Structures are given as structure tokens and as C-alpha cells.
Amino acid sequence: MKYFASIALAASFLFAASAAAQEQPGFSAPIETQIQSVLPRMIAWRRDFHQNPELSYEEVRTARVVAAHLRSLRLEVRTGVAQTGVVGVLRGGRPGPVIALRADMDALPVTEEGDLPFRSRARGRYNGQDVGIMHACGHDTHMAVLMAAASVLAARREEIAGTIIFVFQPSEEGAPPGGLGGARRMLAENVFGDLQPEAMFGLHAWPGESGTITMVPGPFMAGSDRLDITVTGSQTHGAQPHAGIDPIVVSSQIVNALQTIPSRQMDAVRSPVIVTIGMIQGGVRYNIIPQTVEMQGTIRYLNPETREDLYTRIRRTVAETAAASGATAQVTITENAIPTVNPPALLSRARAAAVRALGEDRVRSGVPVMPAEDFAYFQQAVPGVFFFYGVNPPGVTTEEAAPNHNPRFFVHEPAMETALRAMLAVALDRVGAPA
Ligand SMILES: [Zn+2]
Numbered sequence: 001m002k003y004f005a006s007i008a009l010a011a012s013f014l015f016a017a018s019a020a021a022q023e024q025p026g027f028s029a030p031i032e033t034q035i036q037s038v039l040p041r042m043i044a045w046r047r048d049f050h051q052n053p054e055l056s057y058e059e060v061r062t063a064r065v066v067a068a069h070l071r072s073l074r075l076e077v078r079t080g081v082a083q084t085g086v087v088g089v090l091r092g093g094r095p096g097p098v099i100a101l102r103a104d105m106d107a108l109p110v111t112e113e114g115d116l117p118f119r120s121r122a123r124g125r126y127n128g129q130d131v132g133i134m135h136a137c138g139h140d141t142h143m144a145v146l147m148a149a150a151s152v153l154a155a156r157r158e159e160i161a162g163t164i165i166f167v168f169q170p171s172e173e174g175a176p177p178g179g180l181g182g183a184r185r186m187l188a189e190n191v192f193g194d195l196q197p198e199a200m201f202g203l204h205a206w207p208g209e210s211g212t213i214t215m216v217p218g219p220f221m222a223g224s225d226r227l228d229i230t231v232t233g234s235q236t237h238g239a240q241p242h243a244g245i246d247p248i249v250v251s252s253q254i255v256n257a258l259q260t261i262p263s264r265q266m267d268a269v270r271s272p273v274i275v276t277i278g279m280i281q282g283g284v285r286y287n288i289i290p291q292t293v294e295m296q297g298t299i300r301y302l303n304p305e306t307r308e309d310l311y312t313r314i315r316r317t318v319a320e321t322a323a324a325s326g327a328t329a330q331v332t333i334t335e336n337a338i339p340t341v342n343p344p345a346l347l348s349r350a351r352a353a354a355v356r357a358l359g360e361d362r363v364r365s366g367v368p369v370m371p372a373e374d375f376a377y378f379q380q381a382v383p384g385v386f387f388f389y390g391v392n393p394p395g396v397t398t399e400e401a402a403p404n405h406n407p408r409f410f411v412h413e414p415a416m417e418t419a420l421r422a423m424l425a426v427a428l429d430r431v432g433a434p435a
């Protein structure tokens with residue numbers, strides 16, 4: 001009896017598996033119709049944003065375009081959230097949960113290269129310098145994708161079971177000195193109002209095969225902190241180092257000693273860490289040993305649990321390396337972003353939804369990366385999933401593709417349809433009509 005039951009079970013499993021394999025990935029016919037009709041506009045929005053990029057907290061025109069679109073869909077729209085952020089609320093025709101979908105809005109002080117017909121020629125001021133401005137991180141595409149998702153979902157409003165908050169976030173690319181980045185500031189300004197989302201989703205353009213998305217469970221993008229070190233010695237003649245304390249030699253020792261923290265002190269698998277010194281400055285003349293040296297760097301880490309331990313090791317290494325020579329060193333660590341961590345259960349549900357919409361072969365697993373994303377702060381407030389969509393032009397490998405923030409960063413526009421489908425899949429998984 002048991003034997004036959006298990007055969008029957010195996011047979012029915014096989015049948016179900018082959019039926020699922022034959023099922024075409026995609027959406028219901030009405031949603032498909034909406035997707036097809038919005039695609040040309042999505043590309044047009046993207047090109048408009050690309051040609052008119054704005055730096056962090058200066059996304060004034062961008063916000064106007066976004067808000068006008070959301071209003072045209074009859075969403076409840078709030079502007080000026082975190083200065084230039086825009087929030088749109090779509091209330092479905094049926095009861096259900098609240099979810100939030102996020103796109104970031106800012107461009108970078110990068111002068112675009114290449115010959116796109118809609119290339120950016122924008123210029124502005126950054127850190128007191130005249131700079132070119134470019135959507136070199138693909139945020140133009142994130143906004144266009146989310147606007148398109150809003151169009152599709154608003155058109156099917158009556159069958160939406162729940163509420164969708166569309167969050168257009170300014171200033172993802174880093175906080176201004178002494179201030180908050182866009183995600184933290186939106187949270188501080190009560191971005192969700194009296195709604196409490198049960199899940200939040202965001203995506204990012206990233207070098208990878210177009211037509212695919214990458215979803216990584218657990219730590220996905222690094223925490224990022226700024227490191228400032230001032231080493232103080234004692235100024236003396238270059239020919240009489242014994243009469244002073246040389247902060248340049250001490251700084252060299254500190255730079256090297258810091259590299260032993262990732263390589264000798266942290267668990268290389270559980271707690272990958274990067275310490276990079278990107279700026280070192282000291283001295284005015286070849287034969288004077290100066291009084292001080294300034295250094296700036298960045299700390300990257302994936303495991304939130306090891307952050308305090310890492311800080312302690314950095315402070316100890318700097319202080320005691322300096323002390324060995326009789327110098328002193330002051331260390332300041334400023335939080336830039338915490339790690340983006342995808343809760344495994346939430347991710348696997350989102351992944352299943354993406355597989356149903358895109359097909360198994362289009363949803364990749366991938367590995368964590370060490371750049372940072374301030375979506376991580378939303379994840380502190382709301383369980384959230386962040387994922388990449390591949391943007392390589394056909395025939396270009398990920399190794400050949402220009403990285404984000406490069407003047408030749410390039411998004412293969414057809415990949416945006418995959419991003420749109422993925423966003424709709426994870427949203428409709430929560431608030432869609434029952435199949
Ligand atoms: Zn970026």
C-alpha cells in the first residue's frame with residue numbers, strides 16, 4: 001500500500017513538474033497588455049532623465065516629472081519628502097497588505113563619454129568644482145521602471161488587493177557632510193505616513209547579462225564607512241629625524257598595518273572586509289619632516305555582526321602603530337551605509353515570484369558585492385529585498401562592461417523590460433489578483 005502510494009505520489013509530482021515546465025512564464029493577459037503599452041513610454045522617460053541628470057538633493061526637475069506622472073495616474077502624491085523625494089500611494093480596489101517599491105533619483109558628478117543621442121551635457125557644481133553630471137549609476141532607469149510599474153498597476157487598480165507605496169528617493173549616492181542620505185532622511189520624515197508596509201522591494205542596474213536578474217540571499221551589498229585618520233608627530237629637519245617624530249613613516253606603517261585586519265584578523269569567509277586608504281596628505285617640502293599627516297579611506301564589510309569588532313581593531317591598530325614610534329593618531333569613523341541584507345525567507349518568496357514571471361533561467365543567484373546601497377536603511381524599517389538586473393549590451397561580457405560610476409556606464413535598454421517584469425512580479429505576488 002505504502003509502495004503504491006509513493007509511486008502515485010511520485011507520478012503526480014512528475015506530472016506537476018512537467019506541467020510547470022511547460023507553463024510559459026509571464027503575467028495574466030490584462031497585465032501583459034498594460035506592459036506592452038507602457039514600454040515605449042518607459043524608454044522615453046529614461047532618455048529624458050538621462051539627458052537631464054541632477055545631483056543628490058538637487059533632483060528638482062526630476063521630482064517634478066515623477067510627481068506629474070504619479071498624479072496623472074490618480075495616486076495620492078506627496079512631494080518634498082527628504083527635500084526632493086516623491087511618494088505616491090496607490091490604493092487597490094480590494095483589501096490586502098501594504099507594500100513599498102523604491103527607485104533612487106540622483107545622478108553623479110561624472111562627465112559622460114560615448115555617443116548616445118541622448119547623452120548628458122549637463123554641468124553643475126560639486127564640492128566647489130565645475131563638473132559634468134551623468135546618470136552613471138543607472139538611477140534614470142530605476143525611475144523609469146518604477147513609473148512604468150505604477151502605470152501598469154494603476155491601470156489594474158480595481159483588482160489590486162492592498163496598497164502600494166511608490167518611493168522615489170533622492171540622494172542615494174552618499175550623504176552630504178554632516179547630513180543624512182536620502183533613505184535615512186525619508187525615514188526620518190515618515191516616508192510611509194500612517195501605513196506600515198509588510199515588504200519593500202528595490203532594484204539596481206548592474207553589469208550582467210541583459211534579460212536576467214540576480215537575487216542573493218543574506219548579506220548582498222556591503223556596509224560602508226568613511227575613515228579619517230590624523231597622525232601627529234613632531235616636526236623636525238629632514239636630516240635630524242631623531243630630533244622629532246616622523247608622521248610620514250608612521251602613516252606608511254599604519255597603511256600597511258590596516259591591511260592585516262582583513263587578511264589576518266577577520267574571518268575571510270564569514271566577515272569579508274576591505275580597508276582602503278584613498279587619500280594621504282602630509283608635508284610641504286622635501287627636507288622637512290612635517291608635524292601631521294591626514295589620511296582618508298573607506299571601510300567595507302558584509303557582516304553587520306562584526307562591525308563593532310572591526311572598528312575596535314582599526315582603532316587599536318592605528319593607535320598602537322602610532323604609539324610604537326611615539327606619535328599619536330586620531331581616528332574618526334563616519335557611517336555611510338549599513339550592509340544590504342536580504343532576509344532569506346522573503347528573498348526565496350520573491351525569487352519564486354520572479355521565476356514564475358521570467359522563467360528559471362533568467363533568475364540568477366550571484367554573489368555579494370562590496371559597493372553599498374542605502375536601501376539597507378529601509379530594510380531596517382521594513383523587511384526588504386534588493387536585487388540587480390543585468391544591463392550588458394549583447395556580446396559584451398561582465399568583465400568588459402564599464403562599471404557603475406564610469407563615464408561609459410551603459411544600460412542596454414531592452415533590459416529595462418526585464419526589470420519592469422521583475423518588479424511587477426514581486427509586487428503582484430503580494431497584492432495581485434488570485435490566479
Ligand atoms: Zn551609484
Ligand SMILES: [Zn+2]
Pocket residue numbers: 137138139172204
Ligand atoms: Zn546606484
